[in-house]
Structure formats: C-alpha cells, structure tokens
Amino acid sequence: MNKKDLAFYFIGKKYNFDIRSYYSFVLENQYWDNEKIQEFQFERIKNILNHAQDNVPHYNDLFSKIGFKPNYISDIDDLKKLPILRKGDINKDFNSFLSKDFKQYNPVDRYTGGTTGSAFHLYNDMNSWAVNWATKIRTFSWGGYNFGTDRLGVMAGGSLLPTKKMSPKSMLWRYINNYYSMPITQMNDDLLDVYVKNIIKQKLKFLRGYPSAIYTLALFMNEKGITIPLNAIFTTAEMLHEHQRQLIEERFNCKCFDQYGCADGMGGANECNHHNGLHVNIETSYMEIVDANGNEVGNNEEGEVVLTSFNDKAMPLIRYAPGDYAIKSTESCSCGRTLPRIKKIIGRTSDLIMLSNGIKLNGLSIPFEAWSDKIERFQIVQTREDTVEVVLIKKEGFNERDEKQVMEMMSYNCGKGINIKVNYVNDIPLPKSGKFRYVISLVN
Numbered sequence: 001m002n003k004k005d006l007a008f009y010f011i012g013k014k015y016n017f018d019i020r021s022y023y024s025f026v027l028e029n030q031y032w033d034n035e036k037i038q039e040f041q042f043e044r045i046k047n048i049l050n051h052a053q054d055n056v057p058h059y060n061d062l063f064s065k066i067g068f069k070p071n072y073i074s075d076i077d078d079l080k081k082l083p084i085l086r087k088g089d090i091n092k093d094f095n096s097f098l099s100k101d102f103k104q105y106n107p108v109d110r111y112t113g114g115t116t117g118s119a120f121h122l123y124n125d126m127n128s129w130a131v132n133w134a135t136k137i138r139t140f141s142w143g144g145y146n147f148g149t150d151r152l153g154v155m156a157g158g159s160l161l162p163t164k165k166m167s168p169k170s171m172l173w174r175y176i177n178n179y180y181s182m183p184i185t186q187m188n189d190d191l192l193d194v195y196v197k198n199i200i201k202q203k204l205k206f207l208r209g210y211p212s213a214i215y216t217l218a219l220f221m222n223e224k225g226i227t228i229p230l231n232a233i234f235t236t237a238e239m240l241h242e243h244q245r246q247l248i249e250e251r252f253n254c255k256c257f258d259q260y261g262c263a264d265g266m267g268g269a270n271e272c273n274h275h276n277g278l279h280v281n282i283e284t285s286y287m288e289i290v291d292a293n294g295n296e297v298g299n300n301e302e303g304e305v306v307l308t309s310f311n312d313k314a315m316p317l318i319r320y321a322p323g324d325y326a327i328k329s330t331e332s333c334s335c336g337r338t339l340p341r342i343k344k345i346i347g348r349t350s351d352l353i354m355l356s357n358g359i360k361l362n363g364l365s366i367p368f369e370a371w372s373d374k375i376e377r378f379q380i381v382q383t384r385e386d387t388v389e390v391v392l393i394k395k396e397g398f399n400e401r402d403e404k405q406v407m408e409m410m411s412y413n414c415g416k417g418i419n420i421k422v423n424y425v426n427d428i429p430l431p432k433s434g435k436f437r438y439v440i441s442l443v444n
C-alpha cells in the first residue's frame, strides 16, 4: 500500500465510504445505455424523495399539502409535479430544510458567492461531496490525466484554493490530489513570471482554474512570446469566452476542457475530448433544463437549470434552480459516452441586467470577442436602472473608432432610452473569491 492508498483508506474509514469504488463506478457508467441511466436516476430520485418526506419538515409539509406520494411515482417526469425551489424560498425558512438526522451525514458547510454580497449558505453531505469529486476526476481523465500519478496545477482562489489556513483534512486532500497551487488573488507580472517558471520546472502537464486567471497568464506569455505545451487545461467556475479559449489553447498548445459545476444542487457538466458540448453528471443529481412553465425544453432550446441532488441527505434540494441557464442537446456525442448533454451554459441570473425599458440584457451574450486584440478586460456595470457602464482596460491600438463601435453595440443590445458610458481603467480588481464577474448590477 503506497502513501496515497493509505490516505484513501483513512478518508474512507473516517467518513464511511469507499472513494475508489466511486471512481470506478463513474468510469463505468459513462457508457451505460439510456435505459440503464433512467433506471438508476429514477431509483436515486425515489430514494431522496422518501428521505425528504420522512425527515425534512419542509418537504413533509409540501408533499402532504399537494398530495404527493414518493412511493407511488412511476416515472422521472413525476418529479415535475413539485414546484421549483429558489434560494429565496430556502432563506425564508432555512431550518425547515434540514433533516432530522442531519448530523449523521457529516455535513460540510458551503457558501456560494453573490456579487451583491448575498452569499447563500447550504450543507453538502460528505458522501455527496465524494461522489462529486469522483466525477471531477473522471473529467480530468477525459483530458488524459492519470489520477495518482499526474500533477494538477490549480490556478484559482475562493473555494478551489482556500486562502485561509487549511484544516488537516484539506491538507490531506490536497496531498491526495497532487495539486500544485497557484493562488490568483494578487496576480502581477512578477508572480506570473514565477508561475511560468514553476510550470516548466515542476513539469506540469495539466492545469485547472478560472478562465480569467488562466487567460491572464496566457496574455503574459503571449507578450513574452512564451509557449508551454501541456496535455490539457480544465476551466471552471466562470464563463469561458471564445477569445480566451483561443489564446489559452495557442499558448499551451493543448485543448481546454470546460466545466460547469454547482455545489448548491450538486449539478455538473463537462466537456469531453470531442469538444462539442458538455456531458451532464448522472451520479450527483438529476438535471432538468426547463422553460418558464417548468417544462423540459427541446433540442437546441434555451432553459433554466433545475437540479435534484441525489446524495445530500442533511439538506436535500429538490427541483432547485441555482439561477443558471443552458442550451439543451439531445444529440448523441461522437465520443461514444452516453451521459446526457447540454450544448452550452449561457449564464447565470446574476449575468442578467433588468433595464428600465423592460429589456433583460444577458451581459455575457454581448460579443466583446470582436475586440479581444484591443481590449484586455471588460466589465459591464449597471449603475442605475437606465444606465450601463462599460468598464474597459484597453490595449494599445484601441482608438476612437473602436469606442464608437463599442457604444453602438451596447446601444443596440440595451435598446432605447438607456444611457451608455465607457469608463477606462488600469485595473479591475477581483472580488475576494477570485472569480471574475463580467456583469454586475448595482441596482436592486
């Protein structure tokens, strides 16, 4: 037994699960046929619904009020008889979402950030977290990463790389995962220079992190004419813009594997080595993509992500909408994996700006890509109901004509009666989490 096996053994023993078997399980089921996936998910849904009915006050009340009986459901679609749950509903009566036998699941405290400071608190079962972890390692394997032998450079902040003092558990975890940490909260050219040297020195072949952070590194390398060939890059937690993907892939001479993850609801979807959409994890939760009436959308249609977490027994979230939007795909992937698919994540509720003229602007859909060689970074800030500010770090060569075009593009997207301003800055500071926000509304 090597050191890593030993660490696995202790983690499994302490929390009562066999993490290695989770990993073999997710490797196997990525090729299950559709019927088997449905059967598996139906059983998991029934299990969590029964648990919620018996142990969680909110669901016990809800089910009896609407006459919903988990034992009598015959189909996954019966789930749609339940209302969609939002953060606000949970915050109103937080304790009613906790299971009677809460403690026995080793719940882990989680906070998901909000730009306006409205952090959302929830608990994930240790077991749920472990299943989710196995799906992450599976995605890394799609990029050629061998768990146990390969090192993973992690360029992030916040929840991926906590900056506060680590607990022995997190330290053990980091050891098992063989991370090489590159914190991003105070990036400057000196630090980027150190990171470049260390990636080479450590012979890293895999990098994971926030797109904005890895892009910043790629920009620095581009300026210096540096290329470091890697095997794969895993981007997560933010929107990966096309111009970012292009430069990152060029500077590291490998492909980006984009990931979507959501700890509240335990949803996850990941790009495979065919890079034409994302495969949805079937082990952590059931993911619906629904229209405004809560019905499933069709192929290539846009809808809201709704999640039912399978393994969160301490605080079950059933038909929970984290505020993310995606385009569904029902087409099969040429990689042969049968996991359900989405074409694209198109943003979060927090990326939407409600303007005084009634337009709901998705800030991420504005094509700033066109100026990627002239703009280093941009941010769209709604300062008043009728005013939108474009904050820009411009590069050399950005001229008056470009500014005029940016204004025209913004006016076109925002519609009539909205004031557009351009504000040039030298830096756009990162929030505490290190996650860059392209869209911010200062209006309630």
Ligand SMILES: [Zn+2]
Residues within 6 Å of the ligand: 272, 273, 274, 279, 333, 334, 335, 336, 337
């Ligand atoms: Zn695929």
